[in-house]
Amino acid sequence: MARFELKLPKMGESVAEATITDWLKEIGDRIEIDDAVVEIATDKVDSEVPSEVEGTLVELLYQKDDVVAVGETIAVIEIEGESSDSNMQITPSSVGESQITEVEKIIEKAVEVVSIPDSKNTDSVKFYSPLVRNIAKTEGISFAELDTITGSGKDARVTKDDILSYIANRENRSQSTTNIVPVETQFLDHKEAKDTPISINGSDEIIEMTRMGKLVAKHMIDSVQTSAHVQSFIEIDVTNIVKWRNNVKDAFLKREGEKLTFTPIFMQAIAATIKKYPLINIAVEGDTIIKKKHINLGMAAALPDGNLIVPVIKNADQLNLVGMTTAVNDLANRARNNALKPDEIQDGTYTVTNVGGFGSVMGTPIINQPQVAILALGAIRKVPAVIETSEGDFIGIRQKMFVSHSYDHRVVNGALGGMFIKTLKEILESWNVHQDY
Secondary structure, eight states, X not given: OEEEEEEOOOOOTTOOEEEEEEESSOTTOEEOTTOEEEEEEOSSOEEEEEOSSOEEEEEEOSOTTOEEETTOEEEEEEESSOOXXXXXXXXXXXXXXXXXXHHHHHHXXXXXXXXXXXXXXXXXXXXXXXXXXXXXXXXXXXXXXXXXXXXXXXXXXXXXXXXXXXXXXXXHHHHOSSOOXXXXXXXXXXXXXXXXXXXOOTTOOOOOOOHHHHHHHHHHHHHHHHSOEEEEEEEEXXXXXXXXXHHHHHHHHHHHSSOOOHHXXXXXXXXXXXXXXXXXXXXXXXXXXXXXXXXXXXXXXXXXXXXXXXXXXXXXXXXXXXXXHHHHHHXXXXXXXXXXXXXXXXXXXXXXXXXXXXXXXXXXXXXXXXXXXXXXXXXXXXXXXXXXXXXXXXXXXXXXXEEEEEEETTTOOHHHHHHHXXXXXXXXXXXXXXXXX
């Protein structure tokens, strides 16, 4: 029998570890190729790890809620056939003296990495991943100081982003010419609000926030504290688009096999508008502006549990309407089924949210950091409107919608923010009702 080591796969450049949330198979279970063996959660998304072989699950190396580094072996599957050099179990008799020495060095290095020498107080009851511990060691952060960091991971675990954010803020404070105020004093108001007792009676229900809910909440608070939010609003006449879609949607479905909604039409127009105003497609890092080369549109999607996730359409400006429709439908369906890959919710440069899907006329969305703008599409409504013609003005029924544009006033002024949605309005209102797709 050969033994196959199932490893935690790489899940994007910024993902270094994952938490095991549930084992889907037990020891002794028969495993087929592509069977999901374990559910994992990262700081970005939840997903499953499939098996690359078929055989019998003989060993689980980690328990539920354990944090595992990318590339680590998490389970062993026994497969039929002769054992190969790559899968053979290593015994003392098969290992040379030099190999043993090399392994000892690796173990010694691993122990060194996960320890923090600046630590008279090593009585911390919190768990820290090897990656977080290594960063803390490099930056000279003791366990006592590490324990003060508020974590955004599962069970308030400190993630890589948490400690890097803490380090950046600490450096900013150390460079300040004013007196350094203790952390406890800086956030006194916040702590007092958090510690204020809430009256609970027998009829109240206590609901624990989900892991994703906690991440979203922290992300929203961080965004409001980071960006100077400003909103611009505009009303767009989409009568021609409504008529055109009603005329072609059946033929589109028959020919392309995809349901044509308004979302891909709007996303294509937004990508074209961003191309005209590339300074909307930026990110801010300290005092530096990073102009993004690619236009990657984030598409906020509601999950069955009420949480939100933002899958990303990469290089959206290069897609025609058929390609955009396929991408929108695919990402939306897999988002609802919790089947997105970590890479598919990363690297967005601009986000769109459809508040009209819930009947809202307009909304003021919070910027999805580190982006600098987000667009909210309101509900399409039939309204009486003044129609200008060469023969004079008259009142008619039109299909209209409000669009609200939230942008970071640190780097996007009112002229750019307003011109952006004005151009979007012009693109959508000039839609040719007789065009093909």
